[in-house]
Amino acid sequence: MDIGLTVGDSLERAERTIEGFDLAELSIGEGSDPTEIDADRLETILAAVDADLCVHLPFKQDVVTPVPEINDAIVDYLARLLAWAGSVDAKKAVLHGTARNPHDTDLRPLFAEQLAAIGTAASDVGVELVVENVGHQKRGLPLSVLGDLARETGTAVCFDVGHAFMEDGDDGVERFLSGYGDLVSHLHIHDARSRGDTHLPLGAGEIDYSVVTDHLAGFDDSVAIEVFTDDVALLEDTAGRTRSILEADT
Structure with missing residues (x-):
């Protein structure tokens, strides 16, 4: 299992x-040109600590709209970003599972x-696409719905535990992992509270991570700690708790 960090769009944060950690998950900002990212500096930062890139x-980029021309442009746009990701040897690319109107059932075949x-x-560029739950x-x-469409298309899932909790509590985490846990190849780990706080260090929120242990113990793929702090001690503590959760005996 590889445990890394989300670092936003900041090489400075990655370096700090x-x-x-085993990997950095770097965000590409909406409308930004990834070729303007200093690829040499990125490579140097990762090589210095032997970390991979996601x-x-x-x-904010929707996957689907009702307009065919816009849908074609979305695919072209994301293909361009993915080509850059492949050029810097990114292993995975996370995509939010969004639609212009997620409750429009007519859009679901188009989403697929x-x-x-x-x-x-x-x-085509050697990157694994993982679709993330943001319900x-x-x-x-x-x-x-996201689980069904991921299975239908053979797409791996980035399961964000905190997002699932915010959508439907521990029951939502349980149901998704019961039905679609085999699709998960990337995890976003953080804690959350039902009042709306999220991206907290593990132990600071309300999520029952024993549910994750029940379904994903022995997980042997990639994990990104998505805690919004640069306090390395807090990040390392969440990483240690994550390792205990996922390496626990089934």
């Missing part, structure tokens, strides 16, 4: 915090088509 595609096309663009957000697909 990544030592001792990328997070733009947070879009997801498959984006997945092909990723695999607690206005444009996020509900957990079960």
Whole structure:
């Protein structure tokens, strides 16, 4: 199992915090040109600590709309970003599972088509696409819908435990992992509280992580700690707790 950090779009944050971790998950900002990222500096930062790279595609980019021309442009845009990700040897690319109207059932077949096309663009450049649950957000697909579409298209899942909790509590975490845990190849780990606080260090919130242990003990893929702090001690503590959760006996 590889445990790393989300570092936003900041090479400075990566350099300050990544030592001792296995990977950095770097965000590509909406509308930004990733070729302007200093690829040599990025490579140097990662090589110094022997860490791999994952990328997070733009947070606000919907996957599907009702307009075919816009959908084509979305695939083209994300394919361009993925080509850059492949050029810097990113292992995975995280995509938010969003739609212009996530409750419009007519869009779901189109979402599947879009997801498959984006997945092909990723695999063509040697990157694994992982679709992330964001059903607690206005444009996020509900957990079960996202799971069904990921299975239908053969797309791996980035399971964000905190997002699932914010959407439907510990029950939501349990149901998703019961039905779709085999699709998970990347995890976002943080704690959350039902009042709305999220991206907290583990132990500071309300999530029952024993549910994760029940379904993912022995997990042997990639994990990104998504705690919004540069306090390395807090990040390392959450990483240690994460390792205990996922390496626990089944």
